[in-house]
Amino acid sequence: MSCQVIHTERAPAAIGPYSQAVKAGDWLFVSGQIGLHPETGELVSNDLTGQAGQALENLSQIVTAAGCRLTDVVAVDVYLTEMGQFAAFNELYQQVFSNHRPARAVVEVSALPKGALIEIKCIAHLH
Numbered sequence: 001m002s003c004q005v006i007h008t009e010r011a012p013a014a015i016g017p018y019s020q021a022v023k024a025g026d027w028l029f030v031s032g033q034i035g036l037h038p039e040t041g042e043l044v045s046n047d048l049t050g051q052a053g054q055a056l057e058n059l060s061q062i063v064t065a066a067g068c069r070l071t072d073v074v075a076v077d078v079y080l081t082e083m084g085q086f087a088a089f090n091e092l093y094q095q096v097f098s099n100h101r102p103a104r105a106v107v108e109v110s111a112l113p114k115g116a117l118i119e120i121k122c123i124a125h126l127h
Contacts, residue, residue, distance in 0.1 A: 001025045008065035011058040012036040015113060021062050028066045028124040032079070033058040034116035048085045048117045049092060055120045056096045063124055070096070072124040075103045079119040083108040089118065 006021035006028070007013075014020060014031065021030040035044050035051025036058065044054040060070055080089065086106060102122070112119050 006062060006066045008061055010038055010061035010065065012038050012041055015041070021066055023066060023126065026126045028063065028068055028072075028126055030059055030062050030122045030124070032077075032119040032121040033062070034113060034119050036114070036116075043114060043116060048080075048082075048088055051116060052089050052092050052118045052120075055116075055118055056092070059120055059122060060096070063122070066124070066126070068124045068126060071100045072126065073097075073100070073102045073122045074125050075123045076105075077121050078104065078106040079109045079112060080106060081109060081112060081117050085117070 001024055004023040005019045006023060008020065011020055011033070018031055021028055033055045035054035036042060037044050037054065038058070044050050063070060063073065078089065080086065
């Protein structure tokens with residue numbers, strides 16, 4: 001099976017030795033996205049709502065660059081530094097994914113790159 005690296009300028013460049021996403025067969029694996037602005041590479045805000053909105057936008061741009069839509073996403077993993085923010089994140093997540101309901105996990109972690117409050121990654125199925 002061949003793999004294809006996916007990259008778009010509409011999402012932040014990787015901040016380490018990894019790709020924004022990789023297509024492998026009929027699957028797209030999107031690396032964890034934090035709330036970085038694509039042009040500045042800096043967090044867009046100090047609050048969860050701003051960072052989560054940008055992280056979801058970054059994820060969406062990468063999925064689109066691979067020729068998919070958010071409705072092609074089958075699984076989402078979310079990492080929060082404070083589980084007390086779960087309800088606020090869930091509200092924003094529902095606005096973005098609407099009636100589409102991918103499998104999902106949300107876990108609390110002690111820290112994320114660049115001091116981010118949230119990181120989101122996903123897997124999509126290409127067709």
